[in-house]
Amino acid sequence: MTTMTSAALESQPAIAVRDLTVAYNDRPVIWDLDLDVPAGVLMAIVGPNGAGKTTLIKAMLDLVRPAAGQVEILGQPYRKSRDRVGYVPQRGSVDWDFPTNVLDVVQMGRYGALGWIRRPGNRERELALEALDKVSMGEFADRQISQLSGGQQQRVFLARALVQNADVYLMDEPFQGVDATTERAIITLLKELRSEGKTVVCVHHDLQTVPDYFDWVALLNIRKIASGPVSEVYNETNLRLTYGGRVAFLSRDAAAPATAQAAVEED
Amino acid sequence: MFPDFLTDIYSDYTIRNITLGAMVLGLVSGSLGTFAVLRRQSLLGDSISHAVLPGIILAFMLTGSRDPLILILGAAIVGWLATLSIMAIVNTTRIKQDASLALVLSVFFGFGMVLMTFVQRQPDAAAAGLQRFLFGQAAAIIWDDVRTMLLIGGAAMAVFLLFWKEFKLVVFDRAFAFSLGMPVRRFDVLLTTLLVIAIVIGLQTVGVILMSAMVVAPAAAARQWTDRLGLVTTLAGLFGALAGVTGALISAYAARMPTGPTIVLCLTAIVLFSLVLAPNRGILWAWVRQHRQSRELRSRVVLADLYWLSQQHAGDDSGHSIATLEAMSAGRVAVDHGLEDLEQAGLAERTDEETWTITERGREQAIRDLAEEEREGSDV
Numbered sequence A: 001m002t003t004m005t006s007a008a009l010e011s012q013p014a015i016a017v018r019d020l021t022v023a024y025n026d027r028p029v030i031w032d033l034d035l036d037v038p039a040g041v042l043m044a045i046v047g048p049n050g051a052g053k054t055t056l057i058k059a060m061l062d063l064v065r066p067a068a069g070q071v072e073i074l075g076q077p078y079r080k081s082r083d084r085v086g087y088v089p090q091r092g093s094v095d096w097d098f099p100t101n102v103l104d105v106v107q108m109g110r111y112g113a114l115g116w117i118r119r120p121g122n123r124e125r126e127l128a129l130e131a132l133d134k135v136s137m138g139e140f141a142d143r144q145i146s147q148l149s150g151g152q153q154q155r156v157f158l159a160r161a162l163v164q165n166a167d168v169y170l171m172d173e174p175f176q177g178v179d180a181t182t183e184r185a186i187i188t189l190l191k192e193l194r195s196e197g198k199t200v201v202c203v204h205h206d207l208q209t210v211p212d213y214f215d216w217v218a219l220l221n222i223r224k225i226a227s228g229p230v231s232e233v234y235n236e237t238n239l240r241l242t243y244g245g246r247v248a249f250l251s252r253d254a255a256a257p258a259t260a261q262a263a264v265e266e267d
Numbered sequence B: 001m002f003p004d005f006l007t008d009i010y011s012d013y014t015i016r017n018i019t020l021g022a023m024v025l026g027l028v029s030g031s032l033g034t035f036a037v038l039r040r041q042s043l044l045g046d047s048i049s050h051a052v053l054p055g056i057i058l059a060f061m062l063t064g065s066r067d068p069l070i071l072i073l074g075a076a077i078v079g080w081l082a083t084l085s086i087m088a089i090v091n092t093t094r095i096k097q098d099a100s101l102a103l104v105l106s107v108f109f110g111f112g113m114v115l116m117t118f119v120q121r122q123p124d125a126a127a128a129g130l131q132r133f134l135f136g137q138a139a140a141i142i143w144d145d146v147r148t149m150l151l152i153g154g155a156a157m158a159v160f161l162l163f164w165k166e167f168k169l170v171v172f173d174r175a176f177a178f179s180l181g182m183p184v185r186r187f188d189v190l191l192t193t194l195l196v197i198a199i200v201i202g203l204q205t206v207g208v209i210l211m212s213a214m215v216v217a218p219a220a221a222a223r224q225w226t227d228r229l230g231l232v233t234t235l236a237g238l239f240g241a242l243a244g245v246t247g248a249l250i251s252a253y254a255a256r257m258p259t260g261p262t263i264v265l266c267l268t269a270i271v272l273f274s275l276v277l278a279p280n281r282g283i284l285w286a287w288v289r290q291h292r293q294s295r296e297l298r299s300r301v302v303l304a305d306l307y308w309l310s311q312q313h314a315g316d317d318s319g320h321s322i323a324t325l326e327a328m329s330a331g332r333v334a335v336d337h338g339l340e341d342l343e344q345a346g347l348a349e350r351t352d353e354e355t356w357t358i359t360e361r362g363r364e365q366a367i368r369d370l371a372e373e374e375r376e377g378s379d380v
């Protein structure tokens, strides 16, 4: 590693998925998937409900055991590179009635760096407050997590990922249930991460905003339909293949509600 | 110490043991129980506590000893076996969690009862005391028992505090804990072990039948009072200790009752008190809050109507009749009560028996309210 030039490091994909197959109860939900995510891109994973998007993220994080294939992050298996990976789970995956406050949840992002037994201290507190400011949640630090709105919960999770200070971020639907203002704030933040050279991968549902928000995209429906720069692969043919013909069109001037309809039909 | 010092000191010595024992047991099972409740494992606790009965009897049959440490060890091993059986049933058959909990509970407990009946038929007098493991008997606590509880409970609490941050993360956000590379499954095992310890530590004082209440109820009560995990856990420990000591002393001296039910009665009092009176989450406060809110809403509606009327009839300060206001709010609110509240706040005043008018302050307030409504409306 140390002998490699920085150019070589940059050309190495941030995430490399090879021949990945994941099955639940013998039913494959990801089938023989190859995917390269270049370093420094902001990538969307799109696909209908049940397409295996969450499962793909989980497989990247070693949270599910694949039936075949492997994933490398920054050139190494996840267990070696996990200090450089940040994770934003789907918001609904935790019990928000758990008795704790916002600051405490954000500090959890430092637990990996803290190691065993050691408790978060002043430094962790400062990092957490800084991250909360970045997602404009600074004034909520002492708020009980049960008293947050959906969008605020999402931003707490985002702040927790930020304090991980990772090079690769994997986010499962970071825009789910947030209002337009918050969505813009979040995407600005993600673009900022990209400009710092970080790689950000988001599961995303709003087909309309993909070209505005992301520069890279993977279309997924159990198999990979396509992946690459948005300008090259994000077209009607591929979307039709992904959503099974239910996306009637995707021209930029098409009416927004119709595209939203495509996503709703799948729910 | 001085075992045959004086006979009346003897009773103090007993009181001390009972108090200390019940306190340690309440503290340990109450605070360890917090995580079981947060992990939604309350029913698992109940199954384990019933299922350990054969462990106690078997330990006695195999060793012939009534040393509390040995009996507790027997209980812990069988408690673990029961937990493994439940997991195995859920994982390998189509039987769901609730059914497998009930199944293991009844099979293990039934087996334990058979063993107990069998042992008690034997001429061996030593077996006589085993009956107390059903409903518990605080009066029988001796220093040996207290020492055993301190030993096991102390070790459990030490582990609990040492890995506090890890336990918290694993319980709150499993997937994230996994992603950080934490050995989540090992922590599951550790947490379940702590649950087993929280149960077996009180078996001879509270008894297998009601012991799970000692684990679940303090945490449920404590959760009412605070939203901070550290405080919930501490409070649960204190509630457990309070109920334990009170119940044990009552059962040992005042009433001729088995200890388990007495302690559980004390716990019930604490839980009820917390359910009703705890600020924020308590039923009483929720009721008060709701009442206050609906009163406020009522005054706002009436004030807005008064304001509108005063705009329509500018210059006419003879007042507006209650009947008009009632028609305007279309029976949505009790206008007369609303007017009384407004009068008290100095926002409206009576001009005649049946007519009211808005005051200057009321006007200002109504304008503020309207502006606020507008702002909120545009947010949506």
Ligand SMILES: Nc1ncnc2c1ncn2[C@@H]1O[C@H](COP(=O)(O)OP(=O)(O)OP(=O)(O)O)[C@@H](O)[C@H]1O
Residues within 6 Å of the ligand: A024, A025, A029, A047, A048, A049, A050, A051, A052, A053, A054, A055, A056
């Ligand atoms: N733990 C599980 N056990 C069994 N099947 C599962 C499990 N998790 C997911 N699945 C199945 O795997 C498939 C893919 O699920 P996944 O959660 O990856 O979809 P997704 O693309 O994230 O969908 P969504 O858009 O709804 O979030 C689905 O058909 C789902 O039913």
Ligand SMILES: [Mg+2]
Residues within 6 Å of the ligand: A053, A054, A055, A090, A172, A203
């Ligand atoms: Mg998903």
